[in-house]
Amino acid sequence: MEEFYRISRLPPYVFAVVNDLKHQARLRGEDVIDFGMGNPDQPTPKHIVKRLAEAAQEGRNHRYSLSKGIHGLRKAVCGYYKRRFDVDLDPETEAIVTIGSKEGLSHLALAITNPGVSVLVPNPTYPIHVYAFVIAGADVLHVPIGPKFDFFEELRRSVLNTWPKPKVLVVNFPSNPTAQVVDLDFYVKVVEFAKEHELLVVSDIAYAEICFDGYRAPSILQVPGAKDVAIEFYSLSKTYNMPGWRVGFAVGNRHLVKALTRIKSYLDYGMFQPIQIASAVALNESQDCVREIRQNYQKRRDVLVEGLHRAGWEIESPKATMFVWAEIPEEFKKLGSLEFSKLLLQEAQVAVSPGVGFGVNGDDYVRISLIENSHRTRQAIRNIRKFLNAGGDIQSS
Numbered sequence: 001m002e003e004f005y006r007i008s009r010l011p012p013y014v015f016a017v018v019n020d021l022k023h024q025a026r027l028r029g030e031d032v033i034d035f036g037m038g039n040p041d042q043p044t045p046k047h048i049v050k051r052l053a054e055a056a057q058e059g060r061n062h063r064y065s066l067s068k069g070i071h072g073l074r075k076a077v078c079g080y081y082k083r084r085f086d087v088d089l090d091p092e093t094e095a096i097v098t099i100g101s102k103e104g105l106s107h108l109a110l111a112i113t114n115p116g117v118s119v120l121v122p123n124p125t126y127p128i129h130v131y132a133f134v135i136a137g138a139d140v141l142h143v144p145i146g147p148k149f150d151f152f153e154e155l156r157r158s159v160l161n162t163w164p165k166p167k168v169l170v171v172n173f174p175s176n177p178t179a180q181v182v183d184l185d186f187y188v189k190v191v192e193f194a195k196e197h198e199l200l201v202v203s204d205i206a207y208a209e210i211c212f213d214g215y216r217a218p219s220i221l222q223v224p225g226a227k228d229v230a231i232e233f234y235s236l237s238k239t240y241n242m243p244g245w246r247v248g249f250a251v252g253n254r255h256l257v258k259a260l261t262r263i264k265s266y267l268d269y270g271m272f273q274p275i276q277i278a279s280a281v282a283l284n285e286s287q288d289c290v291r292e293i294r295q296n297y298q299k300r301r302d303v304l305v306e307g308l309h310r311a312g313w314e315i316e317s318p319k320a321t322m323f324v325w326a327e328i329p330e331e332f333k334k335l336g337s338l339e340f341s342k343l344l345l346q347e348a349q350v351a352v353s354p355g356v357g358f359g360v361n362g363d364d365y366v367r368i369s370l371i372e373n374s375h376r377t378r379q380a381i382r383n384i385r386k387f388l389n390a391g392g393d394i395q396s397s
Helices: 014-027 044-057 071-087 100-110 127-135 150-160 184-196 254-267 272-283 288-311 332-333 339-347 374-389 391-396
Strands: 095-098 118-123 139-144 166-170 201-203 230-235 248-252 323-327 365-369
Touching: 014 339, 014 374, 044 272, 071 095, 071 230, 071 248, 071 272, 095 254, 095 339, 100 127, 100 201, 100 230, 100 248, 100 254, 118 127, 118 150, 127 139, 127 166, 150 184, 166 184, 184 201, 230 254, 248 254, 288 323, 332 339, 339 365, 339 374
Parallel strands: 118 139, 118 166, 166 201, 201 230
Antiparallel strands: 095 248, 230 248, 323 365
């Protein structure tokens, strides 16, 4: 049977290779310590779950909801932006609730692009930033990002060398997978660049609250005039330990919010209303739980980074996100990230994500998720130390 057009544009899923090996190892009874998927392991705060349970007892909340989200949640979203970023938003025209940020990004891509349109996306980056637009039929231009590159110079080169000119720019900070952070001046330059080259900007700040060492992530919407060109996505998944709830939202440019609202009106009736009610509680009430979640990730980061340093693997300590972007030790770098990840799983029973799965510029790295407790992390470090000490022998065997 002939392959479907959109499916044919999707490459093999790199992470599936490691996931399959992980599954096989567990079938053999091996104790795999899994730092792969960024899936929070802690429960959702009790006061949020309590409100969900209460709302679920009310029969009216079991009816169809609104595809753009109930007013109370959109108002809570705008309240969060005012408190956190001092940004004023209209809940009717500048905010929309999405079924997780991935759904919102994907449907926005369908709404604003078409075959032949070019989109600028950092490389490496979270896969949905690329494949939302690939599935929509757009052409993706990969813009190298990282310590070896001048992002704006790479952007400028991409724009000047492309015709028709690109229409959309995606940015994601704090970054998944690299944990790279930026200051507000970075977004000032992004907005200036976007206006100069008539670009729309899609910003993803899913990790804005998972920040350490005094760093506070800014929003692009803090830049005067940003609403002229930018829409920003956020998710409750990591901030409130709510990944399975699938709650996200987008705010900013009215034209883009309207486009997303229009296409969602044809595709869904919004999420289960009790989930939306409980999500409003998460945003409106005490944020002590967010501080506790942040402190938990910081503790895990410190245990992992300090332990790997002692084991001989020098990696950079991130200022944000629930990930460590670890450069592969020099003696293993020639393997590439996929083969190194397979070897680490085979020899140390530790699963990580190969950096190449986030783009070719990530192939010298692996992403380590902070999803195991300190005891399991220390166990992983012991395994990795033995693996590194036997590195030459392992590669030659």
